[in-house]
Amino acid sequence: MAVSSKIIVRVEDLHKRYGSEEILKGVSFTVRQGEALAIIGPSGTGKSTLLRCINRLTEPDRGRIWLEETEITSPHTDINKIRQQIGFVFQDFNLFAHLTALDNVRLGLLKVKKLPKKEATERAMHELARVGLAEHAQKYPAQLSGGQQQRVSIARALAMDPKLMLFDEPTSALDPELIGEVLQVMQKLAEEGMTMIVVTHEMGFARSVCDQVIFMEKGVIVEQGPPEQIFTNPQQPRTRQFLGKISELYGGAGR
Amino acid sequence: MLDKLLLIWESLPLLIRGAIVTLELTMSLLAIGFVLGLIVALGQVYGPRPIAMLMSGYERFFRAMPILVLLIVFFYGLAFLGVSLPAFGTAVLVFGLHSSAYQSQIFRGSIQAIKPGQILAARALGMTRLQVIRYITLPQALRLAIPGWSNEYSGVLKDTSFAFAIGVTELARQGWQIATRTREMFLVFISVALIYLLLTYLGTWLLELLERYLSVPGLAGQRREEHGRVV
Numbered sequence: 387m388a389v390s391s392k393i394i395v396r397v398e399d400l401h402k403r404y405g406s407e408e409i410l411k412g413v414s415f416t417v418r419q420g421e422a423l424a425i426i427g428p429s430g431t432g433k434s435t436l437l438r439c440i441n442r443l444t445e446p447d448r449g450r451i452w453l454e455e456t457e458i459t460s461p462h463t464d465i466n467k468i469r470q471q472i473g474f475v476f477q478d479f480n481l482f483a484h485l486t487a488l489d490n491v492r493l494g495l496l497k498v499k500k501l502p503k504k505e506a507t508e509r510a511m512h513e514l515a516r517v518g519l520a521e522h523a524q525k526y527p528a529q530l531s532g533g534q535q536q537r538v539s540i541a542r543a544l545a546m547d548p549k550l551m552l553f554d555e556p557t558s559a560l561d562p563e564l565i566g567e568v569l570q571v572m573q574k575l576a577e578e579g580m581t582m583i584v585v586t587h588e589m590g591f592a593r594s595v596c597d598q599v600i601f602m603e604k605g606v607i608v609e610q611g612p613p614e615q616i617f618t619n620p621q622q623p624r625t626r627q628f629l630g631k632i633s634e635l636y637g638g639a640g641r
Numbered sequence: 642m643l644d645k646l647l648l649i650w651e652s653l654p655l656l657i658r659g660a661i662v663t664l665e666l667t668m669s670l671l672a673i674g675f676v677l678g679l680i681v682a683l684g685q686v687y688g689p690r691p692i693a694m695l696m697s698g699y700e701r702f703f704r705a706m707p708i709l710v711l712l713i714v715f716f717y718g719l720a721f722l723g724v725s726l727p728a729f730g731t732a733v734l735v736f737g738l739h740s741s742a743y744q745s746q747i748f749r750g751s752i753q754a755i756k757p758g759q760i761l762a763a764r765a766l767g768m769t770r771l772q773v774i775r776y777i778t779l780p781q782a783l784r785l786a787i788p789g790w791s792n793e794y795s796g797v798l799k800d801t802s803f804a805f806a807i808g809v810t811e812l813a814r815q816g817w818q819i820a821t822r823t824r825e826m827f828l829v830f831i832s833v834a835l836i837y838l839l840l841t842y843l844g845t846w847l848l849e850l851l852e853r854y855l856s857v858p859g860l861a862g863q864r865r866e867e868h869g870r871v872v
Contacts, residue, residue: 441765443761443764443765466767466768466769467767468767469764469765469766469767470766470767472765474762474765476758476761476762478758480756480758480759480761480762481759481762482759482762482763482777483755483756483759483781483857483859483860484780484781484784484857484860493763493766493776494766494767494768497768497772497776498766498767498768498772526857526858526859526860527859528857528858528859528860529858529859539762542762542766543765543766546766546767
């Protein structure tokens with residue numbers, strides 16, 4: 387997983403408030419091409435909001451975000467053009483319930499990218515094969531397990547040929563024995579050089595697959611660094627405390 | 642006995658002509674109600690606040706009006722305003738507006754039954770609002786709406802008999818004319834009732850076939866057995 391020096395995403399001083407509650411209080415970071423960034427931290431600290439601000443599914447109140455040279459947060463930017471270049475994987479999959487796995491993956495290619503049907507079908511089948519689900523192409527979401535649904539949703543995002551993939555707790559809604567198959571797909575992606583930001587509670591994944599880890603709490607970045615630093619030698623007492631709690635629960639943060 | 646059967650047999654062409662008018666009324670009003678109802682529902686769910694309020698006002702007004710009152714007010718009101726619309730056209734318009742209010746609530750319910758996460762996922766792919774409505778919301782909402790819509794069909798089919806009041810010769814009026822001519826009130830209206838029964842049965846049966854044809858695992862149209870197993 388070669389990380390180049392080219393910056394894919396730059397987030398600058400991001401703020402978001404819901405009513406009286408400030409969810410993001412000035413978050414800044416960059417992600418370089420080929421980098422896998424894990425964002426960890428307790429629930430309700432703005433990790434998902436941060437992710438949704440990046441493709442403006444949530445509108446930030448203040449701060450700027452760039453995808454390569456394009457400012458995402460500029461009012462002159464066609465957000466639909468930007469979203470085509472950013473894959474988003476949701477915690478609860480959000481597959482289109484009335485469409486087969488194939489059509490879920492193909493819809494964006496046909497209607498957003500306007501590919502001809504034959505080409506779209508080939509591309510969609512290729513992506514389904516990539517996540518190991520080619521033989522389930524004709525099944526509907528309700529006929530697939532949670533792990534399979536999440537893999538379809540990853541294929542759906544990948545089909546659009548994104549420059550960046552955002553994962554919002556992609557394994558949190560899964561039965562323990564199904565988490566592995568999804569993480570495996572994500573690991574493969576990271577190894578192939580996909581730039582990705584992963585909000586996760588899977589510390590093992592963050593540690594062994596990601597290049598950078600951000601520990602976030604209460605709307606700010608508490609600590610950021612390579613996984614070795616965060617997991618074995620955290621600089622902030624709060625990071626240490628959080629990881630300690632996690633390892634108490636799961637028996638070793640770096641399992 | 643035989644003469645009575647003969648009488649029915651002889652009035653059958655007229656009754657069928659009436660039934661055809663009833664069906665024409667029903668189909669036209671449902672089409673108008675479908676288009677307007679869908680617009681009202683989408684406005685209520687996705688529209689900005691003023692639009693949503695306007696749509697709700699429209700829907701409440703037409704649901705509050707008795708159909709017969711509405712029919713007479715429109716028929717004489719339009720004439721008073723100098724607009725000449727034939728009785729059939731007036732009936733279709735009034736029934737259509739009335740039905741659109743009811744249909745809008747069928748559609749609103751089924752639109753709101755769709756998990757919002759799917760909308761987010763579609764937007765995240767780069768779809769516009771209209772694309773989301775067209776490719777994600779409507780295909781699911783319309784499937785979910787079929788049972789409620791079938792109910793609306795059987796309801797308005799019978800409401801069309803109110804068109805009698807402004808002189809449209811649909812099934813009920815046709816029956817009335819035959820009955821007063823032959824003085825066989827009971828017999829004729831039993832035949833009329835049977836025709837209504839047949840039309841209702843046929844229509845709802847066709848809609849049930851449609852529902853089954855369009856059913857998707859895990860979405861609408863789950864089979865009786867699947868529900869029966871858990872309840």
